[in-house]
Amino acid sequence: MNNAKRRQILERLRAANPHPTTELNYSTPFELLIAVILSAQATDVSVNKATDRLYPVANTPAAILALGVEGLKEYIKTIGLYNAKAENIIKTCAQLLARHNGEVPQDRAALEALPGVGRKTANVVLNTAFGWPTIAVDTHIYRVSNRTGFAVGKDVDAVEQKLLKVVPAEFKLDVHHWLILHGRYTCVARKPRCGSCLIEDLCEFKDKTEI
Numbered sequence: 001m002n003n004a005k006r007r008q009i010l011e012r013l014r015a016a017n018p019h020p021t022t023e024l025n026y027s028t029p030f031e032l033l034i035a036v037i038l039s040a041q042a043t044d045v046s047v048n049k050a051t052d053r054l055y056p057v058a059n060t061p062a063a064i065l066a067l068g069v070e071g072l073k074e075y076i077k078t079i080g081l082y083n084a085k086a087e088n089i090i091k092t093c094a095q096l097l098a099r100h101n102g103e104v105p106q107d108r109a110a111l112e113a114l115p116g117v118g119r120k121t122a123n124v125v126l127n128t129a130f131g132w133p134t135i136a137v138d139t140h141i142y143r144v145s146n147r148t149g150f151a152v153g154k155d156v157d158a159v160e161q162k163l164l165k166v167v168p169a170e171f172k173l174d175v176h177h178w179l180i181l182h183g184r185y186t187c188v189a190r191k192p193r194c195g196s197c198l199i200e201d202l203c204e205f206k207d208k209t210e211i
Helices: 004-015 029-038 044-054 061-076 081-099 108-112 119-128 140-147 154-166 167-187
Strands: none
Touching: 004 167, 029 044, 029 061, 029 081, 029 119, 044 061, 061 081, 108 119, 119 154, 119 167, 140 154, 140 167
């Protein structure tokens, strides 16, 4: 795919959704961090249901740490992998208090050092909470990038590096959200909805559908 076509795709996505953001509910960087940790292999809807109950009770590192692992599990047990996530979140809260005065650090290495936080989670927090032009490649972005031909790569790291290379600076802050939403609702996994896709004519996928 050439860069002129990529720019057209980005311009259409921007025109359709000028101010995209995450579908996770949050009001502080810490709430976003916890929501993103919980969202691994879980839907945003299921995470929001849990955090809508949790955050009115505990939405700071100290308050969640005070719940303890078992107390936290009561709020998140409807989410997949909740046992491991509860352990990681309690450890993360303790580390934030010990090393960062209870604040979420605006630093990739410090974020990735937190239990349960990898590169993707760090990228989401840096982008969405702090406005960094990072691109967190998840399954949706990986699929959309490869299927359309926008940024082909054999794994998520390769796709991330390709996106960082080919996406113009003016689109970098929002492209993460546009591609996730496109993959979640239009360019879905098994049968993409090409018939209702706003970039269908620019997409290089060979086996397009009519729906």
